Amino acid sequence: MWLLILLDSCIVLSTIYFSQMLINPNSSTLTITMLVSSISLLLGHHLFSLLYKLYKKAWEYASIGELISIFKVITYTIIVTAAVQLLVIQQVHVRILAITWMIHLLLIGGSRFFWRIYRDTYLKHPVNMKRTLIVGAGSAGTMVARQLMSSHDAELQPIAFIDDNVKKQKLDILGIPVIGGVNQIEQLTKEYNIANIVIAIPSLSKKQLNQIFNECAKTSAKTQMIPMLEDLMTGKVSVNQFRDVQVEDLLGRETIELDMTSISDYVTDKVVLVTGAGGSIGSEICRQISKFHPKRLVLLGHGENSIYSIEMELKEAFKDTEIDIITEIADLQDYDKLMNVMTIYQPNVIYHAAAHKHVPLMERSPEEAVKNNMIGTKNIAEVASIHEVETFVMISTDKAVNPTSVMGSTKRLAEMLIQHFDQISSTRFVAVRFGNVLGSRGSVIPLFKKQIQKGGPVTVTHPDMVRYFMTIPEASRLVIQAGALAKGGEIFVLDMGDPVKIVDLAKNLIKLSGNNIDEIGIEFTGMRPGEKLFEELLKKDEIHEEQIYPKIYIGKTSELYIEEIEDIINNFRSLDRDHLRKMVVDLANERVPNEKKLVSV
Template sequence: MTYAQRLSIIVALDSYLILVAVFFGFQFVQEAALTVYTFEMLVISSLSLLIGHHLFAHIFHVYKQVWAYTGVRELFSLMKTFVCSFLFSMTMLYLFVQTWPFRFLFIVWLFHVLFIGASRMASRLFHDSAKRLQEDKERALIIGAGSAGTIIVRQLQQSSEVHIEPVAFIDDDKTKHKLEIMGLPVLGGKENIQTAVVMMDIQKIIIAIPSKSSHTLKGLYKECVATGVKTQIMPEMEQILKGTHALNQLRDVQPEDLLGREPIQLDTSRLSAHLKGKTIMVTGAGGSIGSEICRQICVFAPQAIVLVGHGEFSIHSILLELKELYEGSISLYPQIADIQDKQKMSDIVGQFQPDIMYHAAAHKHVPLMEISPKEAVKNNIIGTKNVAEAAHEHGVETFVLISSDKAVNPANVMGATKRFAEMLIMQMGASSETKFVAVRFGNVLGSRGSVIPIFKKQIEKGGPVTVTHPAMTRYFMTIPEASRLVIQAGALAEGRQIFVLDMGEPVKIVDLAENLIHLSGYTTDQIAITFTGIRPGEKMYEELLNQHEKAQEQIFPKIHIGHALDGDPYVLNRFIHEFDMMSDDQLRQALFSAIESRDLLSEQMKREEETLANEEKSLVLRNG
């Protein structure tokens, strides 16, 4: 139906209803009409009310509204039309007959409101009823009867694309219990979830609390899992405000939602001063951490970002994503290059003259690096050396190395190469104008090579889910958390520092596996967990600082700083020049000896300091 056809029908229907309202009004005041109201007065009243209604309906866009979605705003526009048309009719009567038949007009106005308002609501009710009859919708229980919950309900009720029918609320606010909101009952607090699922025949649970804490979500999710019903969650408030997710864009609960740690908050004013108008270079920009660093940095309006990576597809992907959001405001320069190519790294840094560099490129898969230790050394040590030397050579202001908790007392080649890389940049920082710092964090959920994708594939195949040891623990964080720590460290950098995030309590891998099984809609009886034994190079638990690095000072909420540790420069440089001629076993031995040279050096310095102190004490006693 065209707009003109639809408008003609609505105008005709409204005109008919207004005339019916006039007729009923006349019937109510018929006795008085014989003596008080003249025929002229009735004609003027009817015509003025009819003309006034159509005039103000046009002014307030009443005829452009879709009846099927009639709500408070549409009814308010109608009410303004009713009031203005009533006043218009009274004005016309006063101008033409110098009197106000108030009783008659008021009764007509009441019928006017009743008939036309009812026609709109009838259309809405008919539309909703027809949808319910035509569609087989999932019955949903909404957790949270606040503003977000009510908006979710309204959108679900009006949407023809989402086949979900909200039927009840759960909310811990006792003042809302036994009330109805949006026509849905509030059945009680979270302790009533299981009862509500059975009583209301619930097929889906939606958690509609965007500002929830992880601890709150864990408690809610535990109750939801016990029902066996699929549970989904609305986006976080940050995602809604940024416009990256719609309010009704539901998603499954993810393992990172259940970490039980509040997200790190950034010092936005300091970061803005640090990044705004600067040229930033990110190596490994196509990886999970590197690409997220780029996304986070863009919020603070840098002048340019140099995207360096070895994989052309991943660099192209992040380039397209950033172009769509920031083209015209931030210059983006993709560079396909290998960090092992020293001259290429120097050329890129020399060409773009970055103010800040984030070095995220690395080999990080522990078992694979045990098989190919030379490749780990080439990428994680030689590559870092090339990028760091280019930063020093061209006067980069700040260089941030993305390290790992596996660099602490390393038990594998990957961790040892990261430890070596930390020592290298700390050594360079002692004689450079560039501020060299390292950032350590634990395992990143959702990154390439993390356990989550592996567990998901095993669950999709029906199990079993394989875990190396029932007591194995790891620190976990999300990709955005890791990236925020990295860019915050760059702003806090003073040189030769190791930044560490307070990651809360370590998580048992077996608990993570169980959570993922439950999130996938299964129980551990349906999907078994088997233990395969610790792999070569794996540790039972990880550390974030060793005994020589520990510092109690917290320089920023949830960010600690460790003391920089220097290795023996002679041992480090000798390894770099000779590793390529070694066998894999010789390389491992030499690598661990090189990073342990720091501890030997530390003990030697400690003994020398003690000897010097004793000599000074003896001298004082002799002179005393």
């Protein structure tokens, strides 16, 4: 700072005398006019520099804003000097002051911007920098380019922009040309020898991102994205900390906005209990619910490690709030324990996320699916009803629609139990159906990633198999919103958009990992027991056409087979696995035997 003050003082004092010599070379420079003008210029310059914080700016990042500050300081200094000349010597030397103003602007501005020019030109290390194409020539893309150009630590060298706005094409931004549109990415990447592609359009929809990624995937360049806007705004990351494109970016749908008021009304300052709180969905429900500041959050689960993990995470994340976070290790088949938990905590809201969900495993152990998905649901629903819990939300699955598997069938029968309890209880019981959750435990994506890391091949059961996908946060938000919409007895269904081919998902994951599809390979293994080629979210006789909330539908109530469900629960231990499997699947598909009671074998 003192160096700049000394430099500016020398410039201010020398330029007034230099201007005098230019106007009148033969005149004496040591006159009262020059002395008054010098003092006025010097004091005025430092006064306005202090006012506009000229000595507190980081000049290595100087831009238009700093230039405007310099312009104001010098202009106001000259105006003050002119006023002083008028007051003291009753004459304003306009030509001298005009030349002084121009030289001041040139020298002071030049001295500041010289450091940025020197830094950008000589302090960068362009050796082995990766030639980078920036997709998006808007404000975010420009910011990325500026950061890369000004940072001597950056490994990426911006070579060109891509933008579909034809008005920007063939223009230069920050000296970097806009060379074409998205459909030319493959051609231009080869032409400009691009090693990295950065997608810098924060407002992209999922469909648009898919389109751009598909074009980038045709090249050998590594594709990355700028960080998420919320991370930039909260300061977690800077704009040049790029992240790899994730499969969630490509398959996740547009974010559904929550009705914050209605959720707050039934969650804030209430006691909330979550079963399966250590699982993928259960733990995310706990995270989302905690943002609404419940009075107490009870984490109930069977696995002590997962419950401990989410407890520690929540206590750290919400340590500055007054949320009372309680853990309970319990098995849903232990009716007495559940009754005891209800008596102690008296929850207002229950989210029932505990379930066995792995299709092939439940085919091999149908009795475990009955015990956990049916008996466990019946137990937690019954104790909730006895203790007059206000709202009970059960997590279901698209595999419960026309189920061919034991897992899907037991979840469909659990839905019937929930709807039955709603009819006989003051508690509002509802179920929420959605498709596969990206990245959840036991899902296909972690499996694919492990196979890719080992060098392949990636195993897909059938080339035509399709599934609906959603992200864990979105699924959890739907569950929470459903509780606010609940009147009782509904099965809520999310409009999940278009289903995704599993083989296309595998190909995208291979590309995202930076590998070649031919090198990794895809192997078709055949469909497993209980699997379907495609999943449905509603049966034909369940469909309501209108949405009750953006992207949320409600299914019609179908016939409930409560007596038959009770028979299965009471007699399943005496049935062999094949017989039990058939009984569960038949009943879930409403193929009810003539005899009302099951016959033990």
